[in-house]
Amino acid sequence: MRPLPEYERLNHQLEKHLPGWQRKEQLDQSIRSVPTIEHDPESDALVALARHLQATPSLQVHPDFARRLEQRMLLHHVALRRQPPEGARHAAKTRASWLFSRPFVAYIAMAVVLLCSLLGTSVLALAARATNPSNPLYTVKKWEQQVQLSFARSPSDQAEVSLQIARDRLNALANAHGETYRQTLADLDGQMDALMQILNALPAGQDHNRLADELAALKVRARRTLREVLPHLSLPERLITTDELGHLGDAVTQLNHAVIVFSSHSPTQATISLTGNNFSPGGHVLIDQVLLADSGTLQNGADIFVVNWNGEWSPHTIGILNTDGTVAQTTVILFSNAKGNTNSKNTQTGNNKGNTSGNTHTSNSSNGVNANKQDGNSQNGNTTSNGSNSHGHKNNEIQPSP
Amino acid sequence: MFLRRRSSESVSSDQGDNRPMAIDHVLDHARNGEGEAISTLYHHFLPGVFAYMASRTADRTIAEDLTSEVFLKMVEGLHRVKATNEAGFAAWLLQVARITVAEYYRKREKQPAFVSLESTVWQDDEIDAKSLAIAASDPTSDPVLWSEAREQWSIVVQAINTLTEEQRQVLISRLILGYDVATVAQMMGKKANAVKALQFRALQSLERLLAKRAQPEKLLSHAQQQEEAR
Numbered sequence A: 001m002r003p004l005p006e007y008e009r010l011n012h013q014l015e016k017h018l019p020g021w022q023r024k025e026q027l028d029q030s031i032r033s034v035p036t037i038e039h040d041p042e043s044d045a046l047v048a049l050a051r052h053l054q055a056t057p058s059l060q061v062h063p064d065f066a067r068r069l070e071q072r073m074l075l076h077h078v079a080l081r082r083q084p085p086e087g088a089r090h091a092a093k094t095r096a097s098w099l100f101s102r103p104f105v106a107y108i109a110m111a112v113v114l115l116c117s118l119l120g121t122s123v124l125a126l127a128a129r130a131t132n133p134s135n136p137l138y139t140v141k142k143w144e145q146q147v148q149l150s151f152a153r154s155p156s157d158q159a160e161v162s163l164q165i166a167r168d169r170l171n172a173l174a175n176a177h178g179e180t181y182r183q184t185l186a187d188l189d190g191q192m193d194a195l196m197q198i199l200n201a202l203p204a205g206q207d208h209n210r211l212a213d214e215l216a217a218l219k220v221r222a223r224r225t226l227r228e229v230l231p232h233l234s235l236p237e238r239l240i241t242t243d244e245l246g247h248l249g250d251a252v253t254q255l256n257h258a259v260i261v262f263s264s265h266s267p268t269q270a271t272i273s274l275t276g277n278n279f280s281p282g283g284h285v286l287i288d289q290v291l292l293a294d295s296g297t298l299q300n301g302a303d304i305f306v307v308n309w310n311g312e313w314s315p316h317t318i319g320i321l322n323t324d325g326t327v328a329q330t331t332v333i334l335f336s337n338a339k340g341n342t343n344s345k346n347t348q349t350g351n352n353k354g355n356t357s358g359n360t361h362t363s364n365s366s367n368g369v370n371a372n373k374q375d376g377n378s379q380n381g382n383t384t385s386n387g388s389n390s391h392g393h394k395n396n397e398i399q400p401s402p
Numbered sequence B: 001m002f003l004r005r006r007s008s009e010s011v012s013s014d015q016g017d018n019r020p021m022a023i024d025h026v027l028d029h030a031r032n033g034e035g036e037a038i039s040t041l042y043h044h045f046l047p048g049v050f051a052y053m054a055s056r057t058a059d060r061t062i063a064e065d066l067t068s069e070v071f072l073k074m075v076e077g078l079h080r081v082k083a084t085n086e087a088g089f090a091a092w093l094l095q096v097a098r099i100t101v102a103e104y105y106r107k108r109e110k111q112p113a114f115v116s117l118e119s120t121v122w123q124d125d126e127i128d129a130k131s132l133a134i135a136a137s138d139p140t141s142d143p144v145l146w147s148e149a150r151e152q153w154s155i156v157v158q159a160i161n162t163l164t165e166e167q168r169q170v171l172i173s174r175l176i177l178g179y180d181v182a183t184v185a186q187m188m189g190k191k192a193n194a195v196k197a198l199q200f201r202a203l204q205s206l207e208r209l210l211a212k213r214a215q216p217e218k219l220l221s222h223a224q225q226q227e228e229a230r
Helices: A006-017 A022-032 A041-055 A063-082 A086-099 A102-129 A136-151 A155-173 A178-201 A206-232 A235-247 A368-373 B023-031 B035-056 B060-080 B086-110 B129-136 B143-161 B165-176 B181-188 B192-213 B216-229
Strands: A254-262 A269-277 A284-287 A290-295 A297-299 A302-308 A318-321 A327-330 A333-336 A342-345
Touching: A006 A041, A006 B192, A041 B165, A041 B192, A063 B035, A063 B060, A102 A136, A136 A155, A155 A178, A155 A206, A178 A206, A178 A235, A206 A235, A235 A318, A235 A327, A254 A318, A254 A327, A269 A284, A269 A318, A269 A327, A284 A302, A290 A302, B023 B035, B023 B060, B023 B086, B035 B060, B035 B086, B035 B143, B035 B165, B060 B086, B086 B165, B086 B181, B143 B192, B165 B181, B165 B192, B181 B192
Parallel strands: A254 A333
Antiparallel strands: A254 A269, A269 A302, A284 A290, A284 A318, A297 A302, A318 A327, A333 A342
């Protein structure tokens, strides 16, 4: 029989001699029938070493330590069971760590940028459709148009953008009221002027002609639109609208001055003579923007009105409301007696632009009419420092023209 | 898989097959958080784990601390253990022990170096003054004998630490845990003959290393006598 390897011999000896292994060793022997090795000095020494190792007290557990550790371990086990499950803790930790992880922050940043761009696009899209100037989005639209205008480099592009803006302001006029209406109308006027300047700078050619045609069409459309909105406006808005109509080339009444002639027979009556252009029949006189029911007659290019006069009146503006809704007004007022002596006039340059407030009348009137009324006492400094009339009349809105 | 213990009163030997405990059932109960099952696992593996620790460090207190650490980790990691038999669980537990010792030595290396008052056994035969002082406070022990026992055991630990990890695990599994060759082979993922060869080389190396200082049996028996005397 071939001798066993030395490791096999040692194992055989260990299983034979080590305490507690005898039973196994006997089983192994019965199964494998290996030859018994009684005297193998090398194996014997190693077996002795193994036996000593096995029995050395340094490797044995002290019962006190074993008892203490068991208690500690079980307490630790109980403490662990009171805590949330590992899965939940891990999930919470994972959530928390993911929340502050770099990719998550990047996702959030991307989402915010995307959201902002979507929001911005939506706002711009909504603003582009806004036609009501009182809508806050309309302000965004105006800003957007200004940006477009600033990005337009060539005069042709600038003209296109200006044309577009002018059209937009014209569309917005129908929905505008009060101050918004004035602002929108001023914008329209400004864009028209800008467009005219660009056109004048553009060399003659296809672009020039096309833009000139579009501007002419826009003017026609503007005049029509302004005429349509005119009846729905207050007097101040009618004044500026009438002025704009004149600016657009429409034939509107223009007042140069008004002459007030007092009757020597009836101190309660006065004749107001309005001098200017483009008078139309059926107009009504306005004294300090108060409509009087009397209608005038056209004589020698002037519109003459005979009105009941309140002796305390000291008018600052005299105007006319035409049947087509246009309004003209002047602050150049001459006072005269029946003999034709002109005694007083307002030196404020007359205009019909609706300067309805803030006019300071510094008329130096030696007051012929009043002198007559006041026994010849001259009255200097017949001043009113603001446009609100001193007669208790409101100079705001008037009824639509009769 | 059933386990066989060399020395344990809790193991009944009257069943004839030397396999008194069904570890898979105990593992299942322990995973479900039953304290009794955890205690059973603890009592079963405590000798092996402590022996491993005591063979890696000469200081018994440190060995006990490291052993405690291993069993606390065992409690924490029971639900993660995939082993369903004793060999697998023992392999996992010894791996935890090995990592724990490695961490201990790594931490100790990072600590600032200091000049020890204790002379190493490899340098001279002087009596450890610190050990003497500690032992002198214990009236039941002879400080000289206690110190000698400690020094002798340090020599053995030094020798064991020069073995490979596989050789150490074979020695612990075979001599302390009392596993047969087949179980150890299963634990280590090796063939039976490889385990036997590791066992042979481990004892042979140990014997050769200890022989440089003194006769191995003498060293061990001397240490044993001193321990018993305490």
